[in-house]
Every structure is written in structure tokens, then in C-alpha cells.
Amino acid sequence: MFLFKISPVSTARRYTLSLSCPDRVGVVAAVSTFVASHQGWITEAQNHADQTAQRFFLRHEILADSLPFGIDEFRRQFAVIAQPFQMDWKITDSAQKKRVVILVSKLEHCLYDLLSRWQSQELDIEIPCVISNHEKFRKFVEWHDIPFYHVPVTPETKQTAYDKIQYLFTEAQGDVMVLARYMQILTPEMCDRYPGQIINIHHSFLPSFIGAKPYHQAYDRGVKLIGATCHYVTSELDAGPIIDQDVNRIDHTDSVEDLVRYGKDIEKTVLARGLRYHVEDRVLRHGNKTVVFR
Incomplete structure (x- = not known):
């Protein structure tokens, strides 16, 4: 290079x-x-x-x-x-700032971090709205003068909910959708509609420990490193092109709760870094790999 x-x-x-x-x-x-x-x-x-x-x-x-x-x-x-x-x-x-729509569930650390970096202009982006399947962060988001949309997701209403999310993303003229610990699995149709436009933070060092409760999986396996992975979302769960990763060393004295606590710091840092690479057009995808010009 x-x-x-x-x-x-x-x-x-x-x-x-x-x-x-x-x-x-x-x-x-x-x-x-x-x-x-x-x-x-x-x-x-x-x-x-x-x-x-x-x-x-x-x-x-x-x-x-x-x-x-x-x-x-x-x-x-x-x-x-x-x-x-x-x-x-x-x-x-560069005069046209990327419009970033954030999706979040009940965990706040990634959302708080992204809004802090946006407010301090460390992330040179626009955030036209935040979408959540819970009401928990409405007051916090609206305090930042950002529209907040509550879109509940249940097994029975999942397709309707994702249709609404896609509508909101289009209305917001979104460039990229960020899953800031949005704890729902998107439909394959939604993933295929926005290739290279949906970014997720997964709380493990992929490809290890995909799916739910990766810190518990890591603890049960007795790993010595935990990590987080920022990647593009595809229809294959937690298998999209990787943008950024980081790790933290642990040992036998650390509990599952310790792993979760350490992991939150890695998650928000890796997500912010991966998003910055994306909005600065530093990520070039080829197949299921990326070239990232840091």
C-alpha cells in the first residue's frame, strides 16, 4: 500500500x-x-x-x-x-455530510457515544433521526433536537416494523443505517436492499461467537481475549464484510459481568471508528472483504 x-x-x-x-x-x-x-x-x-x-x-x-x-x-x-x-x-x-440513521434497543453506551461525538463535531455527520423498538431513549434523543421514532418489533409485526423503518430511512434521506446495539435480526430482504449501507457492532471478535450472548459464550470457552467487530450487515447473520475490530485481554479471574463491562468500551470505540472510516469513504468492499484506508 x-x-x-x-x-x-x-x-x-x-x-x-x-x-x-x-x-x-x-x-x-x-x-x-x-x-x-x-x-x-x-x-x-x-x-x-x-x-x-x-x-x-x-x-x-x-x-x-x-x-x-x-x-x-x-x-x-x-x-x-x-x-x-x-x-x-x-x-x-465533503460539503455533503453523510446522513446517519441510528437504530438502538435498550443498551445506551453506543448511542451515547455516537451522539457525543456528533455533538462535538468529532464525527462530521448529520443524524436525521433515531429509531428504537423501545421508548427508553426518547427524552435523551429529543434533548439533542433529533427526531425519535418508536417502532415496536414482535414476531407477529416484524415485517410491518421493518417496512416502517425502511420508510423512515427513505424519508430521512439516509445514507447509512447504524445498528448501535439494535438487538433485532433484520430480514434478508432488508439487508439485500441496502448493501454496504447498514453497519452493525457485534460484541465479539468475529467470526468467533456469532449470535446471542457472545460474552457468555466466550466465558464458557475460557478465552483470553474478548473483542468487538464493526461490520456491514448482510443476510447471513454476523458474517458481513468486516470494517474494524479490537480486543481486550482477560483472564480466569474475570466474570461474565466483567467481560460485558470491558466489552462496552471496545464496542463503542470500534463502532465509532468503523463509522468514521465509512463516512470518510475509506472503506472499499470486494466480495466479503474490505480494504480500509486509515
């Missing part, structure tokens, strides 16, 4: 170009030549060649004001460059 980064003005508006394509000679040259030919200023450049998959991944940040045209014209002209390389690509504008 190659990294080149300069930061003339960290708050300057920028375009982020990210792409993957079959690995071959000339990809970096084609992209950089295109940008340079329009006097574009690349402030961050990263790439990676996956020798096993024979696929190339690239991410560039470009100062928007250094180009003589806007993002729509960039798309039109760059498409001519992308076609012969079979690029799967996109370009985004």
Missing part, C-alpha cells in the same frame, strides 16, 4: 475519489494525470494491490476549489478514463 498525504487546510472542501478495478499497469498514472491535467491538487493518495484477487484499490482526496468544474462534470469526464480500466468507482463531496 502507498500513502501520500499533505494537509494545506484540513477544513477545505474536497472531493474523495475511490475505486477498484482489475490490477494492471497504468491505473495510478491515468488517475493522477487526469487530475493534474485540470490543475487538481491531490492532498491524500492511497492505493493497494491485492495480489491474490488481482485487484487494485485506490483512494484520492482532491481539493474541490483546485478544479475548474464541479462534481457532476468530474463524473462525466472521469467516466471516459474509468471505462477502459473497468473501474468500479465513485466520487463524493
Whole structure:
């Protein structure tokens, strides 16, 4: 992987170009030549060649004001460059903040952490609403001037509930849905409708201990490390592409309650970090794997 980064003005508006394509000679040259030919200023450049998959991944940040045209014209002209390389690509504008819809159940730590990072502008996002299958956090969320929607989920009403969630997500013009310890399993249809747009935090170091009560599973197994995994949601439970993970060392003196307590700290950190990578367009997916340009 190659990294080149300069930061003339960290708050300057920028375009982020990210792409993957079959690995071959000339990809970096084609992209950089295109940008340079329009006097574009690349402030961050990263790439990676996956020798096993024979696929190339690239991410560039470009100062928007250094180009003589806007993002729509960039798309039109760059498409001519992308076609012969079979690029799967996109370009985004930092002026358009990602709209993050948060889903939560009864555990507060991830929700509190995300709202704190949002309020302090550590996460440069918009939160158009919070959705929960319980009323518990309504006052807390509305105190932040964020709309709160209570959508109960029961075995009998699950499809109706998920139809309502999808409606709310669409109405909010959501870019990404974050399951901040939302303790419900989404339907395969919902997962398939939003590929790469639903992020979950699972309270174990996947692929170990999928499903319910992973800390109890870990305790029963006598593990020496516990962890948390931020991943994209797919129709296969807890098996989507992994964005970020972290661990904490434990020993035989730790109880299940200790594991849960340690785990909460890891969960909120890993979720926030994974979400930041996503909203900054640092995650490129290929199959069930990711390339994350940190």
C-alpha cells in the first residue's frame, strides 16, 4: 500500500475519489494525470494491490476549489478514463455530510457515544433521526433536537416494523443505517436492499461467537481475549464484510459481568471508528472483504 498525504487546510472542501478495478499497469498514472491535467491538487493518495484477487484499490482526496468544474462534470469526464480500466468507482463531496440513521434497543453506551461525538463535531455527520423498538431513549434523543421514532418489533409485526423503518430511512434521506446495539435480526430482504449501507457492532471478535450472548459464550470457552467487530450487515447473520475490530485481554479471574463491562468500551470505540472510516469513504468492499484506508 502507498500513502501520500499533505494537509494545506484540513477544513477545505474536497472531493474523495475511490475505486477498484482489475490490477494492471497504468491505473495510478491515468488517475493522477487526469487530475493534474485540470490543475487538481491531490492532498491524500492511497492505493493497494491485492495480489491474490488481482485487484487494485485506490483512494484520492482532491481539493474541490483546485478544479475548474464541479462534481457532476468530474463524473462525466472521469467516466471516459474509468471505462477502459473497468473501474468500479465513485466520487463524493465533503460539503455533503453523510446522513446517519441510528437504530438502538435498550443498551445506551453506543448511542451515547455516537451522539457525543456528533455533538462535538468529532464525527462530521448529520443524524436525521433515531429509531428504537423501545421508548427508553426518547427524552435523551429529543434533548439533542433529533427526531425519535418508536417502532415496536414482535414476531407477529416484524415485517410491518421493518417496512416502517425502511420508510423512515427513505424519508430521512439516509445514507447509512447504524445498528448501535439494535438487538433485532433484520430480514434478508432488508439487508439485500441496502448493501454496504447498514453497519452493525457485534460484541465479539468475529467470526468467533456469532449470535446471542457472545460474552457468555466466550466465558464458557475460557478465552483470553474478548473483542468487538464493526461490520456491514448482510443476510447471513454476523458474517458481513468486516470494517474494524479490537480486543481486550482477560483472564480466569474475570466474570461474565466483567467481560460485558470491558466489552462496552471496545464496542463503542470500534463502532465509532468503523463509522468514521465509512463516512470518510475509506472503506472499499470486494466480495466479503474490505480494504480500509486509515
